[in-house]
């Protein structure tokens with residue numbers, strides 16, 4: 001049930017270094033800065049405690065089954081409680097204690113410090129062949145894929161979570177809309193190639209198709225690691241896929257105002273949900289020809 005419908009979101013475009021403790025402490029600083037500027041809901045980037053570099057994921061990974069053994073989560077829980085804010089905690093490498101597998105995982109903390117949800121990246125970023133600029137990545141060499149969509153009820157409405165490459169899949173956003181999401185938060189770290197071409201386009205499309213808000217949060221460009229990050233964290237509105245706030249590629253905190261009344265206004269003007277023709281394009285078997 002939505003309680004607060006008009007609020008400020010703070011997006012922390014953090015500089016990620018090779019030192020985990022420094023990352024934790026700088027993330028805390030940016031969360032404080034966002035809260036001081038009036039943000040009640042705060043979003044961190046993908047891989048905020050660890051450079052986006054396959055050779056480091058295992059070393060930086062934490063056990064998220066027991067928050068007390070995860071210094072990154074403990075900080076988020078503490079700061080959410082002390083500032084009274086809700087935190088969508090970007091992502092960090094998770095080591096599952098029972099299977100030993102690694103996941104790219106986002107934890108969500110409520111303003112009482114409680115862990116409300118855990119989203120494991122569903123669509124791993126596996127590239128077929130290198131992009132211009134020799135960008136190459138195959139996440140499935142290191143990570144296992146999450147199996148579940150995540151929609152979490154917060155003081156700031158119903159929020160769907162996707163991590164980076166999850167943004168490229170309209171089906172996930174459609175599902176979140178159907179499950180009542182007002183906002184989809186995508187911590188991400190797009191590269192210089194698909195970042196420039198697709199990062200903004202994809203989030204505007206997810207927002208406008210589903211008539212809801214979308215927010216992305218990236219690490220800043222000069223973060224550690226050889227993978228060059230696009231940056232440009234952004235908040236997009238439901239009406240025309242309007243950009244409500246955006247950044248460059250430097251370390252910064254973006255504050256943007258969200259007003260869920262605009263969702264209803266948009267849906268009242270264009271009732272896409274009622275106009276859907278599910279009988280025509282039901283997603284059962286995309287490869288089967290219609291009778």
Ligand SMILES: O=C(O)CCC(=O)C(=O)O
Pocket residue numbers: 124125163164165166168188189190191194195
């Ligand atoms: O989908 C893309 O182009 C980039 C995705 C990505 O960088 C990631 O999932 O980490």
